[in-house]
Amino acid sequence: MQQPLVPHDLDTGTLALFAGFAATSAVQDELAAHGFPDLRMSHGYVFQHLLHARPTIGDLAEKLDMTQQGASKAVAELERLGYTERLPDPHDARIRRVTLTPRGHEAVAAARHARAALEERLRDRFGTTALNAARTLLADLLDDLGGAAAVQRREVRPPR
Secondary structure, rough: OOOOOOHOOOOHHHHHHHHHHHHOOOOOOOHOOOOOOOOOHHHHHHOOOOOOOEEEEEHHHHHHHHOHHHHHHHHHHHHHOOOOEEEEEEOOOEEEEEEEEHHHHHHHHHHHHHHHHHHHHHHHOOHHHHHHHHHHHHHHHHOOOOOOOHOOOOOOOOOO
């Protein structure tokens, strides 16, 4: 039988990180069960910039704090998987803009549904009061550590 985790065995940041990894894994399992087995956490960093805009590769590279080559590689992978496509700019055909395909939009909807189902499961397990308190504490920690603004702007960058 596995011993329960002692909260004080890990620092707060590591504990929050591992809880986030476990939540992400649960969402990815749900996505795989619903026809999106090839999505990874790293894809979300690109998706966040395609929800309300059609950036160029250069724009994406800047927002993701990576090289244009790295951004191009990430987009090419998502294109191969059917989630993104590059289209000519309506004002300048020399410029290509990245957008989500219908499958990309379906993946976003499926991920939102999977996260909502996880929230419901956690609420059922721990209760509304405890879950809300945990969420409030995590949001306060994020704000105190300077990460809230990037989340609010949908400009979270991959870890270095």
